[in-house]
Amino acid sequence: MPNPRFLKTAERWMNKNIPEERVQSVSPVQQNQFSENNVSYNFLEGSFGRQVLEEYNQLIQREYQNVSTLQKLSFVDDVVKESNPFAFVLLNKVLQNHGRWVARPIDLEKALEKGVINLRETYGDSGLVLRGKNDPNEYLAQNLATQVESKGYNVGEDPVMIPLAGLDLVYDSSSPHNLNFRLTDSSEIIYASQLNKSNHGKKFNHGDDQGLPIFEEGGSRTLYSSVDGGLCRLYRYGVLGLVARGDGLASSIVHGRVVVCAEGTRP
Amino acid sequence: MPKTKLKLQDKVKGLYDKIGSEFYLCRDDFEASGERYNSALLMGTLTELNRGNMLLFGEYGGGKTTSAEYLQSVFNGLPLDLIKRVAIRGNPQLTEEKMVGRPHYGKMHQGEEDVVWQHFVQIGPKIFDEFNRMPESNQAVVLNGVDRGEWNYLNDFISTGAQPFFATCNYADRGNNALIPPILDRFDVAVESRFPGVANVLHIAQDYHNDKDKILSDPELTRKALAVLNSGKPQAEVQKELEEIVQKHEEGLIAKDFSVLSREDKERIEQEIRAVPFDKDAEQYFAFLVAEMNTSPKYGQKRSIDPPTTENGLYLQASFVGAGSRREEKSIVRYAKSLAWLQNQDEVNLDHVSQVAPYVLWHRMRWTPETQNAFKDNDRNDPLDLHITKNLLGDGTNEMPGVKKRFGESQENYQRVIDLAGHGKMNEALREAKEYSAEGRGHPIFQDAVKDLEGA
Numbered sequence: 123m124p125n126p127r128f129l130k131t132a133e134r135w136m137n138k139n140i141p142e143e144r145v146q147s148v149s150p151v152q153q154n155q156f157s158e159n160n161v162s163y164n165f166l167e168g169s170f171g172r173q174v175l176e177e178y179n180q181l182i183q184r185e186y187q188n189v190s191t192l193q194k195l196s197f198v199d200d201v202v203k204e205s206n207p208f209a210f211v212l213l214n215k216v217l218q219n220h221g222r223w224v225a226r227p228i229d230l231e232k233a234l235e236k237g238v239i240n241l242r243e244t245y246g247d248s249g250l251v252l253r254g255k256n257d258p259n260e261y262l263a264q265n266l267a268t269q270v271e272s273k274g275y276n277v278g279e280d281p282v283m284i285p286l287a288g289l290d291l292v293y294d295s296s297s298p299h300n301l302n303f304r305l306t307d308s309s310e311i312i313y314a315s316q317l318n319k320s321n322h323g324k325k326f327n328h329g330d331d332q333g334l335p336i337f338e339e340g341g342s343r344t345l346y347s348s349v350d351g352g353l354c355r356l357y358r359y360g361v362l363g364l365v366a367r368g369d370g371l372a373s374s375i376v377h378g379r380v381v382v383c384a385e386g387t388r389p
Numbered sequence: 390m391p392k393t394k395l396k397l398q399d400k401v402k403g404l405y406d407k408i409g410s411e412f413y414l415c416r417d418d419f420e421a422s423g424e425r426y427n428s429a430l431l432m433g434t435l436t437e438l439n440r441g442n443m444l445l446f447g448e449y450g451g452g453k454t455t456s457a458e459y460l461q462s463v464f465n466g467l468p469l470d471l472i473k474r475v476a477i478r479g480n481p482q483l484t485e486e487k488m489v490g491r492p493h494y495g496k497m498h499q500g501e502e503d504v505v506w507q508h509f510v511q512i513g514p515k516i517f518d519e520f521n522r523m524p525e526s527n528q529a530v531v532l533n534g535v536d537r538g539e540w541n542y543l544n545d546f547i548s549t550g551a552q553p554f555f556a557t558c559n560y561a562d563r564g565n566n567a568l569i570p571p572i573l574d575r576f577d578v579a580v581e582s583r584f585p586g587v588a589n590v591l592h593i594a595q596d597y598h599n600d601k602d603k604i605l606s607d608p609e610l611t612r613k614a615l616a617v618l619n620s621g622k623p624q625a626e627v628q629k630e631l632e633e634i635v636q637k638h639e640e641g642l643i644a645k646d647f648s649v650l651s652r653e654d655k656e657r658i659e660q661e662i663r664a665v666p667f668d669k670d671a672e673q674y675f676a677f678l679v680a681e682m683n684t685s686p687k688y689g690q691k692r693s694i695d696p697p698t699t700e701n702g703l704y705l706q707a708s709f710v711g712a713g714s715r716r717e718e719k720s721i722v723r724y725a726k727s728l729a730w731l732q733n734q735d736e737v738n739l740d741h742v743s744q745v746a747p748y749v750l751w752h753r754m755r756w757t758p759e760t761q762n763a764f765k766d767n768d769r770n771d772p773l774d775l776h777i778t779k780n781l782l783g784d785g786t787n788e789m790p791g792v793k794k795r796f797g798e799s800q801e802n803y804q805r806v807i808d809l810a811g812h813g814k815m816n817e818a819l820r821e822a823k824e825y826s827a828e829g830r831g832h833p834i835f836q837d838a839v840k841d842l843e844g845a
């Protein structure tokens with residue numbers, strides 16, 4: 123039986139008529155551990171870069187059985203090179219201990235907007251795009267979709283974009299890559315209709331407050347999103363390309379760079 | 390009725406203005422419904438009106454004790470010198486016998502048990518100066534007295550009923566102690582007595598003999614009052630004689646063209662304050678705040694023994710250790726109503742609640758280190774804990790939105806649940822409440838509504 127005090131309060135507060143149109147439920151407010159103001163953006167370089175990479179390699183050895191997918195990063199020319207989403211999720215865990223994080227799509231947009239870092243001729247992962255439970259990357263897609271759905275989000279309609287900073291990584295011998303993604307309290311789950319296949323090739327100049335493209339004819343930048351299912355990587359390619367169709371999650375080349383964000387002006 | 394009401398409010402505002410302009414010079418730092426006040430003086434006035442308990446924080450010589458003395462003297466018709474004489478000053482050696490009462494040594498030698506009550510206990514309105522110089526172990530001695538105006542010693546007790554109580558605290562240093570949470574919870578509000586500005590300080594500095602205090606002082610009546618307090622007469626008789634002294638003092642003040650509040654005035658004010666209703670926005674915001682402070686989807690309810698968790702979203706419950714208390718909720722209601730009354734408003738509005746609530750909560754909140762880190766480097770005018778409380782009860786920041794923002798986001802949905810329940814559509818109300826609750830990730834008000842609708 124309902125609490126009579128609640129009902130009395132309801133009688134006191136109620137409007138004469140019940141509104142006919144149903145109002146959409148608001149999304150729960152989630153913790154955002156990442157600052158958006160006064161952030162500095164840098165490549166992972168110098169002695170700090172070397173130290174972080176050492177800690178990263180120790181972590182692979184200690185907790186991830188030296189999985190080859192993670193052993194991609196290298197320290198060459200005084201900077202950490204290469205990029206794939208698995209490596210960046212783990213790298214983010216190390217960076218968090220230093221009060222920093224791997225750039226999310228919104229961070230990269232802000233870095234580009236401010237022109238504070240030269241991203242030409244480099245690429246870097248910043249998120250995952252989950253469009254369905256099928257291929258590409260069916261095993262990981264199904265697993266991640268289950269987690270996303272358990273948090274009240276739909277999978278299979280609009281794509282879901284999840285920034286890498288905020289994800290966790292676990293060893294999973296059943297996974298094709300021996301690794302699997304895990305959502306955490308601070309994972310951001312963002313509906314991203316902009317990343318639909320239908321928007322493949324569209325132009326834009328700027329990102330919105332989630333780091334997703336705001337399309338405009340004659341824009342100088344291009345979205346590549348010619349996929350309509352499964353799990354893909356989201357990465358920046360140079361300054362002009364945003365790729366939301368990369369299905370080779372483990373692949374990495376020497377042009378990859380991690381952009382590290384820090385509050386304040388620390389390098 | 391309206392004429393009488395206005396007269397009482399004008400009287401109270403007159404006293405507030407008098408203290409602020411002549412005795413406790415200060416700057417305005419508080420705004421509600423378009424009117425500006427000094428927070429220490431305003432909360433002190435509201436404390437007088439509803440006989441509450443107030444903590445005053447501040448630097449040495451910052452006017453904490455002074456403001457409390459003036460408020461107690463002016464609003465209660467007690468000579469200022471008597472107020473100063475009966476106040477307790479905290480120190481590490483302060484025992485129950487020095488604060489509350491002691492055995493009657495003469496009678497004890499004759500084999501009788503009797504209690505000699507300390508002045509501090511016998512007098513109604515109280516000031517406990519440098520409260521946090523008292524060790525934590527002794528703070529429990531004053532718990533009941535602060536809460537209910539009841540004081541026990543040996544097998545005897547004395548009750549002065551609810552009376553305005555002020556305690557001053559210096560900021561942490563080597564000479565003071567932390568206040569225990571149950572004591573903090575017994576203080577309705579806390580304020581900071583602030584630097585009043587250079588112009589005011591220049592004026593205060595010239596008043597080196599405190600000449601202005603003479604109008605409020607009466608050494609002869611104070612001597613008489615102390616004699617009454619020392620008389621060993623039954624408490625009822627002591628109170629009656631003190632009342633006569635108050636009347637004489639008030640007559641003296643009136644003769645000096647100084648307005649006073651009679652006992653009848655205060656009783657009528659209290660009745661009028663009680664009768665001020667909350668408007669719907671104010672009451673619903675209050676409901677949202679209560680839900681955020683007491684609900685935890687993960688642990689069933691918020692408890693001081695469970696760690697705060699952000700697992701279900703960054704609601705207020707994730708930002709502090711502990712839980713809400715019924716005392717603090719009563720404090721919010723009483724002080725919001727008092728403010729609305731003072732402003733001659735027919736209803737308590739959202740502004741009254743949201744402006745008063747931070748002063749009710751900031752001294753009780755134990756913010757998590759993460760929350761403190763998020764705000765510690767902010768530019769601010771308030772002490773850090775008050776700054777955080779104001780932010781998180783208001784709109785908050787991009788990183789940490791506040792209760793008021795979430796209230797704005799979810800009120801419409803909540804109203805739907807209310808409308809459905811109010812119109813007897815229980816199943817629909819429950820279904821929508823569950824939907825908005827989003828398995829614990831929606832606003833806690835919906836989780837609470839689900840429980841009420843299910844009759845849990």
